[in-house]
Amino acid sequence: MSTNQKILTLVMVRKANAILLGLKKRGFGEGKWNGFGGKVENDETVAEGAIRELEEESGLVAKCLKKVGILEFEFVGNPIVLEVHVFDVLQYEGEPVETEEMQPQWFPEDSVPYEKMWPDDILWYPLYLKGIKFKGYFLYQGHDTILKYTLTQVDHL
Numbered sequence: 001m002s003t004n005q006k007i008l009t010l011v012m013v014r015k016a017n018a019i020l021l022g023l024k025k026r027g028f029g030e031g032k033w034n035g036f037g038g039k040v041e042n043d044e045t046v047a048e049g050a051i052r053e054l055e056e057e058s059g060l061v062a063k064c065l066k067k068v069g070i071l072e073f074e075f076v077g078n079p080i081v082l083e084v085h086v087f088d089v090l091q092y093e094g095e096p097v098e099t100e101e102m103q104p105q106w107f108p109e110d111s112v113p114y115e116k117m118w119p120d121d122i123l124w125y126p127l128y129l130k131g132i133k134f135k136g137y138f139l140y141q142g143h144d145t146i147l148k149y150t151l152t153q154v155d156h157l
């Protein structure tokens with residue numbers, strides 16, 4: 001039974017006050033810097049999907065994954081609501097490599113390129129970077145305008 005919800009993952013990798021982002025080279029969010037992620041397959045958990053997408057898109061193997069937030073995105077005129085499970089990776093193996101999907105780059109945490117990211121990111125990254133768990137809902141018009149949103153701190157995800 002397919003509801004109007006689509007589960008997606010989003011993984012940011014951090015080391016020593018730097019965050020790994022990828023420039024999306026094609027598909028949804030093309031041209032924006034973002035964490036790594038995508039769909040969750042039927043035969044995997046959300047966390048397994050996150051680990052898989054991170055390796056497919058960056059070459060990195062996550063050794064520990066922390067849930068940090070859940071974001072819901074609705075786009076005017078589109079009935080599918082995206083439910084994005086956000087994860088933080090602090091321990092990983094490998095070095096980031098460019099893939100078909102993503103061009104990876106480390107950014108200092110105080111130099112995140114928000115102007116080249118999804119408009120919601122500048123709203124919840126400050127919580128994420130402070131280790132505060134969050135839940136958010138964003139109603140978009142197109143891919144660049146947020147019509148309304150809610151963003152709350154939560155104790156448990």
Ligand SMILES: Nc1nc(SCCc2ccccc2)c2[nH]cnc2n1
Nearest residue numbers: 008009010028037038073084118120
């Ligand atoms: N940061 C952020 N990410 C996404 S989609 C993330 C999940 C995804 C989906 C498809 C391919 C790869 C990753 C957003 N959508 C609307 N605002 C947004 N902000």
